[in-house]
Amino acid sequence: MPYILSLDEGTTSARAALYDQQGRCLGMESVPVACRYPQPGWVEQDALEIWAAQLEAARRVMARTRVPATDVVAAGLTNQRETTLVWERDTGKPVAPVIVWQCRRTADFCAELARGPCAAEITRKTGLVIDAYFSASKIRWILDHVAGAREKARDGELLFGTVDTWLVWNLTQGAAHVTDLSNASRTMLMNLAGGEWDADLLSWFEVPRTMLPRIVPSSSQAGTISPEWLGAEIPIAGIAGDQQAALAGQACFRAGLSKNTYGTGCFALLHTGAHVPVSAHRLLATRASSPNRTAQYAIEGSVFVAGAAIQWLRDKVGLIRQASDSQGMAESVPDTGGVYFVPAFVGLGAPHWDAEARGVLTGITGSTSKEHVVRAALESIAYQTRELVEAMEADAGEAMSELRADGGASVNDFLMQFQADILGRPIVRPADVETTALGAAYLAGLATGFWKSVAEVESFWRVERRFEPRMSTETREALFQGWKSAVARCRYPR
Ligand code: ADP
Numbered sequence: 016m017p018y019i020l021s022l023d024e025g026t027t028s029a030r031a032a033l034y035d036q037q038g039r040c041l042g043m044e045s046v047p048v049a050c051r052y053p054q055p056g057w058v059e060q061d062a063l064e065i066w067a068a069q070l071e072a073a074r075r076v077m078a079r080t081r082v083p084a085t086d087v088v089a090a091g092l093t094n095q096r097e098t099t100l101v102w103e104r105d106t107g108k109p110v111a112p113v114i115v116w117q118c119r120r121t122a123d124f125c126a127e128l129a130r131g132p133c134a135a136e137i138t139r140k141t142g143l144v145i146d147a148y149f150s151a152s153k154i155r156w157i158l159d160h161v162a163g164a165r166e167k168a169r170d171g172e173l174l175f176g177t178v179d180t181w182l183v184w185n186l187t188q189g190a191a192h193v194t195d196l197s198n199a200s201r202t203m204l205m206n207l208a209g210g211e212w213d214a215d216l217l218s219w220f221e222v223p224r225t226m227l228p229r230i231v232p233s234s235s236q237a238g239t240i241s242p243e244w245l246g247a248e249i250p251i252a253g254i255a256g257d258q259q260a261a262l263a264g265q266a267c268f269r270a271g272l273s274k275n276t277y278g279t280g281c282f283a284l285l286h287t288g289a290h291v292p293v294s295a296h297r298l299l300a301t302r303a304s305s306p307n308r309t310a311q312y313a314i315e316g317s318v319f320v321a322g323a324a325i326q327w328l329r330d331k332v333g334l335i336r337q338a339s340d341s342q343g344m345a346e347s348v349p350d351t352g353g354v355y356f357v358p359a360f361v362g363l364g365a366p367h368w369d370a371e372a373r374g375v376l377t378g379i380t381g382s383t384s385k386e387h388v389v390r391a392a393l394e395s396i397a398y399q400t401r402e403l404v405e406a407m408e409a410d411a412g413e414a415m416s417e418l419r420a421d422g423g424a425s426v427n428d429f430l431m432q433f434q435a436d437i438l439g440r441p442i443v444r445p446a447d448v449e450t451t452a453l454g455a456a457y458l459a460g461l462a463t464g465f466w467k468s469v470a471e472v473e474s475f476w477r478v479e480r481r482f483e484p485r486m487s488t489e490t491r492e493a494l495f496q497g498w499k500s501a502v503a504r505c506r507y508p509r
Pocket residue numbers: 025027277278279280321322323324325326338339340341342422423424426427
């Protein structure tokens with residue numbers, strides 16, 4: 016039986032899964048990856064640990080499912096985006112710790128750049144809002160702070176990669192130094208429409224071209240896994256950043272289709288087809304992972320704290336014992352009793368982009384109970400998503416018909432129903448919510464003829480549950496107005 020192997024390297028773990036011809040998952044294995052926080056706002060990982068964890072996860076899933084490597088026709092790869100690695104071309108030795116996407120060490124440099132003369136041009140070329148989040152300023156930081164790195168990079172001795180590049184380079188034993196269009200569009204060094212590294216961006220960020228990987232389509236053969244690793248040669252035929260892979264895993268291959276991933280944060284993407292989106296609402300324009308050679312785009316918005324607010328109630332406040340308790344508690348009260356919780360723990364993301372905002376809990380009275388607070392935390396996820404969706408619709412110039420949900424918190428039925436209510440749009444939850452790994456498998460399977468067409472892949476997508484809006488327009492808008500007032504209270508200056 017032929018299978019597709021999917022490798023999914025996230026921020027907290029590396030996972031591997033196998034899929035059969037019907038798009039069914041045979042098994043998934045996960046190996047944790049540690050994060051280090053050497054200074055406030057800094058987040059680092061170890062490049063060799065990431066590689067070892069990903070290889071271990073792949074070996075485990077092959078062993079568990081007893082699938083011989085010779086039955087694996089292709090591998091797809093998806094990864095945490097923007098995270099930055101620099102290593103020696105000759106030895107493969109990393110020259111610095113991995114700078115993780117969340118790391119704020121280049122925030123001051125980026126703030127200065129955003130005030131400077133090139134700011135508008137950077138956003139126009141890349142579709143991105145200038146921020147420490149993206150790779151470019153992180154590469155610059157490594158070249159400026161590691162002794163001799165800038166000279167070595169100029170002499171062609173160092174290589175840059177996001178996590179996909181690093182893993183493919185290791186899987187191919189240095190034969191392929193590549194990244195795909197969706198990952199490259201998050202570096203802030205690629206011209207979004209052209210799909211190529213941009214000379215002006217390279218010069219503004221002082222990044223030598225020789226260290227950059229070759230950009231390849233998301234669904235194409237990018238290299239071959241060396242037989243040493245899994246026992247046979249396996250073509251790597253799909254690569255995509257995690258959110259773009261999730262968009263593919265939700266079978267959103269056409270303009271107008273959208274998904275929201277409810278995890279630690281929320282990531283909403285709206286496919287815009289071949290149209291290059293330009294956001295007037297401070298959302299990001301990005302490459303979608305195209306299943307063919309045509310250029311495909313998406314508008315993206317993110318919420319920094321979503322499921323993390325539930326984690327905070329569990330770990331820091333002790334209002335719940337486990338995340339799933341939140342559903343029953345929220346449903347035990349008819350509403351929040353006027354309480355709003357804005358979890359702006361690390362500022363507010365799109366469309367506000369206010370790094371100085373901090374969390375607030377408003378509307379508390381003597382009768383406020385912990386159930387009200389837990390419900391307010393879940394509702395905050397839905398309100399923040401509505402803000403993203405409104406901005407996306409304004410940019411796209413049309414209304415979304417429905418939103419496809421996935422991610423760890425999408426199992427919460429209360430949250431999904433409240434989301435449908437507050438958006439006034441249906442929320443659709445698919446049977447397979449592991450959309451990231453699935454999307455990478457789709458891209459690899461389509462590139463190799465394992466699946467014949469996008470239509471075939473679309474036919475695998477099954478609705479598990481559809482949540483229809485039930486709230487009156489009046490109530491919906493009154494609640495949302497209340498949310499806006501609460502958000503105003505958390506903005507800086509307070
Ligand atoms: P990530 O991939 O971002 O690490 P996951 O998709 O695994 O996150 O989702 C984990 C998040 O979802 C956690 O922040 C957790 O608090 C939240 N979560 C998990 N289960 C539930 C639930 N039943 N209700 C609400 N939130 C949940």
